[in-house]
Amino acid sequence: MASLALALIGIGAGALALTAGEAPLQRIAQKGRAFAPGAVALKVGESVEIVNDDGDLVHHAYIEHPDFNFDTGEQIPGSRIVVTFPAKGSFTVLCGIHPKMKLAVTVK
Template identity: 80%
Template structure:
């Protein structure tokens, strides 16, 4: 009987660990690279409350991601090479993230 209880406890612990890992992966921001004067990928889909991590992967270029929308706005300021900024999108909608230094850079974000 003790062996069944021990196995049952082990199974419960493994299931809980898997659920925690799955929940943590749901919270992991989607990585958006800034390289070659472009966002990559150029479009993402999120659920309300999810985040993106905007990373300057350019060796020498400074970037400056921002969003100015009536429902939601942010500004990363100047991002030196290697810097990272995590931005949560709290509301549903369609948004365009721009670069204040490189005007052709655009990231389309759809939040459902």
């Protein structure tokens, strides 16, 4: 019985090792005219999912940076977009509709 338990533990550890290499997708909510969380740290090639969680507000996330830029266009409530950061640096995601909204992204 002990050897069966050790075998099952070994299988579980193997399964964790297979998924441990994949970086989890970080979810960024847009709600109440704010990004939440307001700052994230990523590695090159990792992604965030920007979700409009506001019931009645349209958002418009974008970055204008010499090394990387993107523009979601208008995001209606419930919409989501995945953004992958291909370069190292410090980036500020802004909302084109709500200028006080800022998300700090550090990519190493």
